[in-house]
Amino acid sequence: MIEILQWSTLTVCGLVAVARVPSAVRGRNRTLFYIFALMTLAILLSIQAPYLAIDQALGSVNLANLLLRFVIFAAIFFVGIRVTRGFGADDAYRLLTGRIGMAVLGLTSLMVVVVFLMMDTAGSSAGLVAVAGKEDKDRDLVQYYGAAGRAYPAYVSLVLLPAMVRAVRSTLPSLVRIAAFLLGTGSVAIALTLLFPFYPPSWGAATFLINYTAVLCFVFGLALIAVASVRHRRSGPRPRTSTAK
């Protein structure tokens, strides 16, 4: 069940990335292509088989997991910048690129790297499950490592959320408002990942569901805006009726 979800998310994300290639070649919003490409890579790295293959090529010390963390950081950072720019949320933009945003990014990155170095990471294992099973010390460290890795995406999504709520309640075109709703739902899902340590162990499937809901909401939301803009450009400015200029 979870495997199906993982592979279909990968397919969707990969297809959207491929769909962005022509506009990326033309130089139109290239960042969006990078975002989808990074997301595809991140999903690839979170699936067992590709993870093991890539990690073994990197020396079997779970370096691929560290790579995954930074791929996620980069993807969410660019999503944050593009979305705050597009939706005109200047305060949110400053919270991401200003001193606070950079401090959060720097601190979480440092935490992730330091904790990673402290762990005995030998032996490829997706999700570091095998690492956590080695010793008590490693089990705690894996927890901290995961928490640090989720902290930055959660920060970005909490910054995005108010702007998305505003957009949903606005009088913008309905496709844009649906997209904002999806992005907002994705943000809530990412924020919920912060609470993973408090979930009972039996909720393992819930964590997967929340992660993939977040990814799918972001991918569909961003893709929907692109679709809406293509439709808008094709139809051209609609003739105004009652309030013609």
Added chain:
Amino acid sequence: MPIPAKAFQRWLHGIAPNTSTSDICRVSGIKRTTLAQQLVRGKVAETTVVSISRAYNVNPVSALAAFDAYSQLTDTRPPSRSELVSQISTPDLLRAVLARSAADPGAEPAAAAPAGSSVLEPAPHATSVKNWVEAIDDGELRHRVSAATGIAPQNYSAQLTANRLAPELAVATSLAAGVAPASGLVATGLVTEAEAGWPPGARQAALDSLSDGELTTLAGDRLQTLGRALRRQEHDHEKTEKIWENLG
């Protein structure tokens, strides 16, 4: 409330006996599937009754009045002056302002707009529903309509902003305001002025009877509302452009 199919069929038999449904649809320009669907659901739309009445030379307002939900329409009071003026489009009001200021200050108001030179656009206009409700609103009207019909105030406002109003709400609004019941149907465009019994030239006469001060204030209010709506539209347009630019 849409008209019950049973009552509709009884009425239809009265005005077009022994006529097939397809003939009725052909003459009145209603799609056959639309009518069939309405009959199956048991609820016939008011527009259907209006179209068929017109096709068979029956006054649509008296046709509607034959149904229980619209029995109030038998009351054929003339519309008030403010209702008549509310059904003049903003461009027409502005033209009247210009025409008056161009004319001799001492001239008769009627002379400022010689008959035939400026014919008013027929009702309804782009904001006629909202302007009509504002013209008859004593400040408590929306409350009374909401209490009488059970519609939530924000849904009622949304309809007015969208320049539409369900026929039963239009009639309920008239009743709550104590004005001619058919006026709301004119403002929503369901029936014409003439069908509602408004005398020809009534709107022009009401316009001519406005003093320069009244006319100018009214035109100013309309312009201000229009300006706000345009500004909002432009603002949304800019925001959307920015979204396309960054995420398109």
